[in-house]
Amino acid sequence: MTATAEPKEIRLSDYAPFPYAYDEVTLDFALDGEYATVTAMSVITPIEGRDRTRGLVLNGKMPFFELLGARVNGETLPADRYSIEADGDDTLMIIKDTPDVRFELEITTKFKPQDNTELSGLYKSSGTFCTQCEAEGFRSITFYPDRPDVMSVFTTKITADKAKYPVLLSNGNLIDSGDAANGAHFATWKDPWRKPCYLFALVAGDLAVVEDTFTTMSGREVALKIYAQAKNIDRCDFAMASLKRAMKWDEDRFGLEYDLDLFNIVAVDDFNMGAMENKSLNIFNSRLVLASEESATDATFERIEGVIGHEYFHNYTGNRVTCRDWFQLSLKEGLTVFRDHEFTSDLHSRAVKRIADVRYLRAAQFAEDASPLAHPVRPEAYQKIDNFYTLTVYEKGSELIRMYSTLLGKDGFRKGMDLYFQRHDGQAVTTEDFFQAMSDANSTNIEKLKRWYSQAGTPALNAEGTYDAVTKTYALTLTQTLPQTNDVKGAADKKLPQLIPVAVGLLGEDGKDMVLDGDIKCEGDAEATLDETKTTAVCRLTEFKQTFTFTNITSKPVPSVLRGFSAPVKLTMTPELTTDELLFLLANDSDEFNRWEAAQKIATSILIRLCKKHNDDKALKIEDVDVTSDPSWAIYSAACCLIVKDATANRLDRAWVEEALNFPGPSQLIQDLAPGVNPVNTYRVCKAFARAFAKESRVELEAALATCDAEAAGLAYDVDGPQVSRRALRGYAIRMLGSIGGDDVSSSIASAYSSAKNMTDTVSALTGLCGHDDSSAAKKKAFDDFLNKWKDDNNVSCTWLRMVASDAGKGGANAIDEMKRLMASDVYDAKNPNKFYSLIGGFAGGNIEGFHAADGSGYEFVADVLLQTDAINPQASSRMASPFTKWRLYDENRQNLMKAQLERLLAQKLSPNLFEIISKAIKG
Ligand code: TRP
Numbered sequence: 001m002t003a004t005a006e007p008k009e010i011r012l013s014d015y016a017p018f019p020y021a022y023d024e025v026t027l028d029f030a031l032d033g034e035y036a037t038v039t040a041m042s043v044i045t046p047i048e049g050r051d052r053t054r055g056l057v058l059n060g061k062m063p064f065f066e067l068l069g070a071r072v073n074g075e076t077l078p079a080d081r082y083s084i085e086a087d088g089d090d091t092l093m094i095i096k097d098t099p100d101v102r103f104e105l106e107i108t109t110k111f112k113p114q115d116n117t118e119l120s121g122l123y124k125s126s127g128t129f130c131t132q133c134e135a136e137g138f139r140s141i142t143f144y145p146d147r148p149d150v151m152s153v154f155t156t157k158i159t160a161d162k163a164k165y166p167v168l169l170s171n172g173n174l175i176d177s178g179d180a181a182n183g184a185h186f187a188t189w190k191d192p193w194r195k196p197c198y199l200f201a202l203v204a205g206d207l208a209v210v211e212d213t214f215t216t217m218s219g220r221e222v223a224l225k226i227y228a229q230a231k232n233i234d235r236c237d238f239a240m241a242s243l244k245r246a247m248k249w250d251e252d253r254f255g256l257e258y259d260l261d262l263f264n265i266v267a268v269d270d271f272n273m274g275a276m277e278n279k280s281l282n283i284f285n286s287r288l289v290l291a292s293e294e295s296a297t298d299a300t301f302e303r304i305e306g307v308i309g310h311e312y313f314h315n316y317t318g319n320r321v322t323c324r325d326w327f328q329l330s331l332k333e334g335l336t337v338f339r340d341h342e343f344t345s346d347l348h349s350r351a352v353k354r355i356a357d358v359r360y361l362r363a364a365q366f367a368e369d370a371s372p373l374a375h376p377v378r379p380e381a382y383q384k385i386d387n388f389y390t391l392t393v394y395e396k397g398s399e400l401i402r403m404y405s406t407l408l409g410k411d412g413f414r415k416g417m418d419l420y421f422q423r424h425d426g427q428a429v430t431t432e433d434f435f436q437a438m439s440d441a442n443s444t445n446i447e448k449l450k451r452w453y454s455q456a457g458t459p460a461l462n463a464e465g466t467y468d469a470v471t472k473t474y475a476l477t478l479t480q481t482l483p484q485t486n487d488v489k490g491a492a493d494k495k496l497p498q499l500i501p502v503a504v505g506l507l508g509e510d511g512k513d514m515v516l517d518g519d520i521k522c523e524g525d526a527e528a529t530l531d532e533t534k535t536t537a538v539c540r541l542t543e544f545k546q547t548f549t550f551t552n553i554t555s556k557p558v559p560s561v562l563r564g565f566s567a568p569v570k571l572t573m574t575p576e577l578t579t580d581e582l583l584f585l586l587a588n589d590s591d592e593f594n595r596w597e598a599a600q601k602i603a604t605s606i607l608i609r610l611c612k613k614h615n616d617d618k619a620l621k622i623e624d625v626d627v628t629s630d631p632s633w634a635i636y637s638a639a640c641c642l643i644v645k646d647a648t649a650n651r652l653d654r655a656w657v658e659e660a661l662n663f664p665g666p667s668q669l670i671q672d673l674a675p676g677v678n679p680v681n682t683y684r685v686c687k688a689f690a691r692a693f694a695k696e697s698r699v700e701l702e703a704a705l706a707t708c709d710a711e712a713a714g715l716a717y718d719v720d721g722p723q724v725s726r727r728a729l730r731g732y733a734i735r736m737l738g739s740i741g742g743d744d745v746s747s748s749i750a751s752a753y754s755s756a757k758n759m760t761d762t763v764s765a766l767t768g769l770c771g772h773d774d775s776s777a778a779k780k781k782a783f784d785d786f787l788n789k790w791k792d793d794n795n796v797s798c799t800w801l802r803m804v805a806s807d808a809g810k811g812g813a814n815a816i817d818e819m820k821r822l823m824a825s826d827v828y829d830a831k832n833p834n835k836f837y838s839l840i841g842g843f844a845g846g847n848i849e850g851f852h853a854a855d856g857s858g859y860e861f862v863a864d865v866l867l868q869t870d871a872i873n874p875q876a877s878s879r880m881a882s883p884f885t886k887w888r889l890y891d892e893n894r895q896n897l898m899k900a901q902l903e904r905l906l907a908q909k910l911s912p913n914l915f916e917i918i919s920k921a922i923k924g
């Protein structure tokens with residue numbers, strides 16, 4: 001029925017250890033103008049007691065590469081001693097009757113890196129040779145056991161033209177270099193640390209470098225180098241400073257010291273993901289390295305610092321201790337995301353970071369967990385591992401690690417980490433091993449936390465509170481419900497209760513936290529622990545339903561439940577908190593997260609009421625949404641207006657304010673309302689909501705803008721806390737004002753655009769100009785100006801592409817025609833993932849009216865583009881298929897239109913990557 005054969009599934013339960021040890025590997029890369037010729041010489045020892053009946057099974061990719069020769073112990077391997085077999089889209093080389101004792105295997109392959117558009121393995125980016133081997137890119141270079149549990153010591157020799165490729169890099173230390181014949185030169189690198197091949201890297205190019213040093217806690221000096229194209233080299237200083245902060249932080253917080261004398265980062269323009277932690281040679285998407293005041297927003301600066309940290313932290317969590325198999329991906333990713341979140345929290349505002357992370361988790365990971373592609377943090381089966389670099393593995397995985405830390409405390413968590421490294425340094429291990437180390441290093445029982453690894457779906461948590469004035473007790477009954485999901489252990493009735501840490505505070509009438517000095521009575525093996533100030537209790541829910549009784553509670557409290565978002569669940573309260581109680585929490589809660597949450601809850605309830613009123617197939621006009629007559633509106637908008645004033649006067653943390661006043665967006669609301677949602681009307685309700693607030697608070701918003709501008713006048717630009725917070729508040733005010741529309745607003749934002757001196761203010765103005773559907777001349781002029789200035793910059797032009805894609809079709813134009821024009825323009829490049837993600841992702845993810853057009857034109861357009869891209873770069877096409885996997889959320893008309901596109905795609909010849917996503921999505 002379908003054009004693509006059903007590919008085989010890889011299952012965790014089929015795991016078998018590899019029967020050979022790779023003692024050492026010597027790679028020789030000859031890079032001439034057209035071909036890369038690679039000779040891989042491995043010293044291999046059969047492992048006693050392991051099953052070798054299949055022989056030596058190696059992964060490769062033919063015909064991408066040609067096999068030029070294979071020798072065992074120097075003798076050419078006769079044709080009857082090995083076979084070449086298809087393995088899905090890949091190839092296996094199976095060598096039979098290998099020697100019983102240590103032997104040498106030499107394999108020579110040849111291929112054209114410049115034809116490698118998948119950007120996996122060895123490829124070329126703007127004239128630079130570079131590699132990406134995670135997860136299974138090494139098999140595009142040579143035949144090798146391409147699995148993370150085979151670890152070896154790598155020596156790499158690179159030979160290439162000296163004039164064209166003056167810089168030759170690989171992992172570890174440079175041990176030899178010199179000139180070679182015909183104007184070529186060579187460099188030999190040796191990495192003393194054993195590693196799996198996914199951490200191998202090579203770079204050869206004409207690159208400029210920024211150099212610095214870091215002195216480690218034991219006094220060793222490490223050379224730090226960041227390489228980029230010469231034209232961009234003056235934008236690397238922030239990345240370098242971030243790297244030094246990351247190295248110091250890992251020493252201070254986890255006692256982890258860098259383990260080589262050199263650390264390299266290379267920035268390349270063509271890269272499928274954000275960055276890669278190759279041992280001592282991190283390769284980065286240039287958008288996560290390059291930054292200057294003129295070219296990068298504050299958000300980009302923060303992201304760069306976070307990702308530089310993330311990749312650096314992998315040196316221990318990922319490299320020194322790696323994954324046994326790819327089902328364990330969250331072992332390194334969830335843990336390393338947690339570490340980079342902590343890094344950012346320790347350096348900046350913990351509360352604001354938490355809010356931003358939870359906002360993202362809810363908007364994106366919760367949606368994934370509710371989709372047909374829901375899978376556990378440790379999946380049980382996959383077709384293409386590339387498809388499992390997901391929000392669930394990364395973000396939910398990080399939440400899981402955060403729960404260990406909440407349950408064990410900061411010190412207990414550190415003890416667990418220390419034991420983990422003590423036991424497993426140099427090994428390839430499982431999430432089970434991590435759990436065991438955490439558990440063994442502490443006396444707390446966390447056994448049921450393990451279930452979070454194997455059960456998909458976002459748990460629902462209900463908290464029902466009752467106060468008894470006679471006994472002076474407050475009883476909080478917590479109930480967890482686990483949803484039905486499509487993963488292997490999906491049946492909801494078979495799911496087991498997960499250990500959920502629920503942080504609870506009780507506020508007294510005075511708005512202060514009650515001191516919880518009475519006993520907290522718990523049922524069964526549940527427990528509750530108090531923080532130092534005895535104002536927050538962590539209730540450990542271990543069954544589906546348990547009651548926690550707080551004693552010595554002298555008056556009826558207002559509960560503050562799930563403080564700091566202590567678990568990734570969907571919380572409901574019984575009885576529901578009233579608007580007054582939420583306002584009380586917003587004003588008083590000592591937990592900044594829950595103060596933000598209180599504001600979000602009020603806004604959400606208003607928005608939901610409005611959305612329900614307009615959730616039909618009528619084309620809704622923004623003017624037709626009556627926001628202000630909602631019963632909670634007046635009081636809510638007055639509270640928000642006060643917050644704007646307080647922020648302007650600097651009485652509140654402005655960065656927190658910017659988050660607090662960022663109303664819930666369509667992705668959030670669509671999930672709350674699903675199924676059967678008209679996403680276009682939901683979007684318009686959100687627009688109307690923002691506009692109503694902006695109109696009512698116009699005076700205060702204008703005052704905020706004026707104050708911020710006055711404060712900034714004459715100041716030298718810096719990315720420090722106060723400046724970043726000020727620009728955040730300023731950007732918020734401009735965005736809000738922009739939603740009012742009209743000539744006077746447009747012209748004042750246009751002048752804010754003209755006078756902007758940094759990218760943050762520039763982007764705020766451009767976003768403000770898109771706030772209203774007017775297709776104003778001012779908007780067009782500013783966007784043309786921006787493009788003109790940045791069209792030759794591969795990163796900044798992506799900012800433009802994303803913005804115009806999300807704005808395409810506004811003001812009556814035909815969105816698809818506009819998109820097609822953009823795709824044909826010089827600034828677009830279908831082979832560059834950043835440009836593809838910006839333009840097509842900006843449309844499919846950011847242009848709700850265009851993508852979800854009721855006639856299906858948006859779906860058809862994106863499906864066409866997916867097909868084109870799939871032939872170039874399957875990792876990119878499958879990532880971009882994600883909006884289609886959410887079809888279950890929408891109204892019947894859109895469900896049918898989306899499914900029709902999924903069926904159309906499935907009838908074509910798809911890459912195994914895209915096939916997996918589409919075929920799973922369609923099953924619903
Ligand atoms: N390990 C990388 C990280 O730090 C992820 C990554 C980079 C990746 N490039 C990739 C994953 C290509 C799959 C394919 O998170």
Ligand code: ZN
Nearest residue numbers: 310314333336
């Ligand atoms: Zn990572």
